[in-house]
Amino acid sequence: MKNVVVIGGGSGLSSMLSGMKKLENANITAIVTVADNGGSTGRLRQTYNVPAIGDIRHVLTAMANVEDESLFAELMNYRFSGNKDIGGHNLGNLMFLALMDITGSFMGAIEAISHVLNVRGKIVPSTLDIVTLYAMMKDGTMIRGEESIPKAHNNINKVFYQQKVHPYLDALEAIRDADLIIYGIGSLYTSIIPNLIIPEISQAIHDNPCPKIYFCNAMTQQGETDGYSVEDHIRALEKHSFKDAVDLVVVNQSYIPSPILETYAKQHSYPVEIKETEHDYGIMQRLLVQFDVQGRIRHDPKAVCTAVAEILEKIDSKEDLRVLYQRSEKTNL
Numbered sequence: 001m002k003n004v005v006v007i008g009g010g011s012g013l014s015s016m017l018s019g020m021k022k023l024e025n026a027n028i029t030a031i032v033t034v035a036d037n038g039g040s041t042g043r044l045r046q047t048y049n050v051p052a053i054g055d056i057r058h059v060l061t062a063m064a065n066v067e068d069e070s071l072f073a074e075l076m077n078y079r080f081s082g083n084k085d086i087g088g089h090n091l092g093n094l095m096f097l098a099l100m101d102i103t104g105s106f107m108g109a110i111e112a113i114s115h116v117l118n119v120r121g122k123i124v125p126s127t128l129d130i131v132t133l134y135a136m137m138k139d140g141t142m143i144r145g146e147e148s149i150p151k152a153h154n155n156i157n158k159v160f161y162q163q164k165v166h167p168y169l170d171a172l173e174a175i176r177d178a179d180l181i182i183y184g185i186g187s188l189y190t191s192i193i194p195n196l197i198i199p200e201i202s203q204a205i206h207d208n209p210c211p212k213i214y215f216c217n218a219m220t221q222q223g224e225t226d227g228y229s230v231e232d233h234i235r236a237l238e239k240h241s242f243k244d245a246v247d248l249v250v251v252n253q254s255y256i257p258s259p260i261l262e263t264y265a266k267q268h269s270y271p272v273e274i275k276e277t278e279h280d281y282g283i284m285q286r287l288l289v290q291f292d293v294q295g296r297i298r299h300d301p302k303a304v305c306t307a308v309a310e311i312l313e314k315i316d317s318k319e320d321l322r323v324l325y326q327r328s329e330k331t332n333l
Contacts, residue, residue, distance in 0.1 A: 282325025
């Protein structure tokens, strides 16, 4: 069994894990950001002075072993109507808050829900601190709060915390014991990097010689990665962590129909492409996305699981992923 650590947050990470939980040869630990300050999560955080719940809820839902996963996800993500009292809150967030009160702690709530839902794997926050994410834009503007950063419609230079943030020790232990570390699909600056800018988290990743994999987003995100190439995504990851933080990047090569691309273009979102010819990391191109009934582009959990299974197989055979997939990329050109 291989120890696989997946780092990120939001719906992208959840999509990955809903597929990866079916891997039979992997012990999965999800390390999840708690920097969210918007919506139901933000209100509960402000009222009860607790770390952000939302991304943890998404991941718990994705990794649960229940008979009807679709119905269960709909239930956990159900949002009450209105704007007072429970109005605007997700049912899953309220359940999590109740279990925090019953068990006496944030981690107690995670462990209780994990037990009840027969979650396959372990879910830990990158920190138990109540954190606020800031962004410094390229024009010198500073933005406060994870929710506000993409809405600024500016170019991000870096994201950071103003206070000292303490890593959750179980997260560090999982990273140290990992045979494979994956930076998950999701918002680059507000889901993945908030974990990496905790210095001890990045240091632990750096110190573990195991392969580090980045699943790149299929589309750019307005307000975060406008105009970004695959290479730009990796440069941002390394800027906020350490050089050579990525051994292999997994890139979508699925065909996206023109009508869907046109819809996304109206939202200033475009396919993330490989723009350069020389790389210090391997590139693995696979058919990774599917389209829901509304025509939205979503990563296919089964395809992600297949890609991770292939990587685990290469690790078993002691392949150097940087060299192997650089050679593979040139073969495909």
